Amino acid sequence: MADLDFGGENTRYGVHALHPYAAKCPPQLVRYGLRYYSRAGDTVLDPMVGSGTTLAEARRLGRNAIGYDIDPLARLIATVKLCDVSDRQIEKAYNKVADATAVDLKALQSRRVAASVNARAALPDFPNRDYWFDRDVALALAVLGHHIASIPAAPARRFLWVAFSSIILAKKSVANARDIIHSRHHYVEHDTQPDVLARFKIRVEQMRKRMDEFRIQCHGAPKTKCFARIGDARRLPQEAESVDLVFFSPPYATALDYPRAHFLSIAWMQNALGTDLAKYRENAGNYIGSNRGAARGFKLHPIVELHDTAARVISALEKRSARQASVIQRYFLDMSKVFSEAARVLKRGGHALIVVCPSHIRKVDVPTHKVFREIGQAFGLKTKKQYSRVIDPRRRLLPYMQKEFGRRMSTEYVLVLQKTD
Secondary structure (H helix, E strand, O other): OOOOOOOOOOOOOHHHHOOOOOOOOOHHHHHHHHHHHOOOOOEEEEOOOOOOHHHHHHHHOOOEEEEEEOOHHHHHHHHHHOOOOOHHHHHHHHHHHHHHHHHHHHHHOOOOOOHHHHHHOOOOOOOOHHHHOOHHHHHHHHHHHHHHHOOOOHHHHHHHHHHHHHHHHOOOOOOOEEOHHHOOOEEOOOOOOOOHHHHHHHHHHHHHHHHHHHHHHHOOOOOOOEEEEEOEOOEOOOOOOOEEEEEEOOOOOOOOOHHHHHHHHHOOOHHHHOOOHHHHHHHHHHOOOOOOOOOOOOOOOHHHHOOHHHHHHHHHHHHHOHHHHHHHHHHHHHHHHHHHHHHHHEEEEEEEEEEEOOEEEOOEEEOHHHHHHHHHHHOOEEEEEEEEEEOOHHHOOOOOOHHHHOOOOOEEEEEEEEEOO
C-alpha cells in the first residue's frame, strides 16, 4: 500500500508557494498519481485546478495538462506558474513598474500634484475600502496597479499581478486584515504602516527564485502543453474521450468561500481579471461546495435517492437542519455532474483520481468518499483502489470549534477509479 502521508515533507517547493491559496493539494500526492496512472506524453485533466498544483507537476513529469476553474484569480495564478517568461523579462518589467511607482508616490507627497498623477492614483470604489486599507496604502496600491497594467508583455504583466495580489492576500498583508486567504479574515491594526512598494519588491524577488527553481526541476522533461482556462467542472468545454487521466481534489462541502477569501485582492484587479467585483461576489453561490444560496424548503432529490449513502446522510441532516441538508444535497448533485463530465472526457481504460475528505456537519458524519464511490459507479467509473492518508494537523488552514461541530476529520482518501464502459 502506498504511503501518501508525506509527513514532514516540504510542500512549498518551486512554484507551489508562488501565491497563497486555501486547501492546496500536496504536490507529492499529485506526483504520485501522475507517475503511477499516466505516462510521459499523456494528457491530464484537472477540472478544479485551483492554483495549478496538478499543472505544475504535470509539466515537471512531461505530461500534457489542462486545468479549468471557475475562479479568475485561480486561473491567473495557475497560468503564471506555467509561464515561460524569462527572468530577464521579469526584471525589466519590474524595474519599470517600481521606478514609475516610486516617482508617483513621491509626487503625491508634495503639495502640487499633476493631474496625470492624480489619475494614476484613482482608487477603486468597493464596500469598506477605507476600513480594510489605510489611505496611503490604498494610494500606493492604486499607483502600483496602474503601472503594472501598462506593461505591454502579457507574461511579465501577469507575473507582476500575481506578486501584487500576494502582498494583499499574504499572511502579513498590506491590508488591515489577517487570515485573509482562510475566508474568515479579521481586522488588524498595523503597528507601522506597511510599505507597499518594499513588500512588492521582496515578493517579486521571492517569486523569481521560485520560478528559477521550477525551470531547473523541469529541465530535461519532454516538451508539453500545459494551460489553465476559465471553466466549470460541471460543464467542461472538453471533447469526449480526450484525456488519459483525470486528477482533482474537490472542495469540501461548506468549507471555504473562495470569493470571500479573494475579494480584497480582486477589488484592485478587476480589469486585469476581466471581472466586476460585485458580479464576482454574486457568483459565490455557484461555486461547488458553497454554503450560500441554499433552498428554503427541502425535498430529497430523485438522483440522490439512487445513492444509498448520500440519501441516508442527507436524511439524517434534515432532522437537524433542513438548510444544511439542502446545502449537502446540492453539493452531491453538483459532484454528480462533475463525475459525469470526468467519465465523458476520459478515454476507455483511463483513470480518475479524486482526493477527498469526509466531513462532520451538525455532528452528522458525511462519508464523502463513500458517496463518491457510488456516484462514480453510476457513471461507469469503477473503484479500483482506495488509499487513506493522515492530514498533518500543522497544515490545517481554518480554525475549528469542536464543541459546536463535533470531531474534526483527520483522514483523507484517494480514490482510484477506472473507466470501464
